[in-house]
Amino acid sequence: MDFKQRVFEACKRIPKGRVATYSAIARAIGNPKAARAVGNALDKNRSSLVPCHRVIRSDGRAGGFAHGTKEKIRLLRKEGVKIRNGKVQGKRFELLNP
DNA sequence: GACCTGACTCAAC
DNA sequence: AGTTGAGCCAGGT
Structure with missing residues (x-):
């Protein structure tokens, strides 16, 4: 599986109404420093x-x-994510390692 | 394989 | 609080 494939998989499992950070994705796929690559x-x-x-x-x-x-x-707001002044206010979704 | 780019992050000023 | 520099990574040239 390619790196991007893993990234896509991780993104796909973000529940509706939740958001994850690039770092979280990177961490989930095993490269905590790969936020940029994500x-x-x-x-x-x-x-x-x-x-x-x-x-x-x-x-x-x-x-x-x-x-x-x-x-x-x-x-995101339509999905139920609270956003204020261009920033996400609600809790962010933490992905788990595969 | 080296170099440049980019939806990133952290620490310091 | 906004800007700057350095660090890391995958992909394309």
Whole structure:
């Protein structure tokens, strides 16, 4: 399984209404320092088959997104995630190791 | 294999 | 509180 594949798998198991940080994803796939690579992997996927909009930065910001952070935030709010001033207020979902 | 890029993170100023 | 620099990683050139 490729690195990005693992990243996608991790993203897919984020429940609706929950968000995970890039670090959490990286940690879940076994590379705690690979947050950057995680973002890179999602970048290739972009508007594809995984809920990439549920992946956020460690500081609560949305980070980059194809349709802009605003749109991403809107989607998250629609799913029940509390967001304030462009930052996620609710608790973030912690992924577990595979 | 080296170099550059990028949806990242942390610590220091 | 916003900016800067250094660290890490996968992918593409």
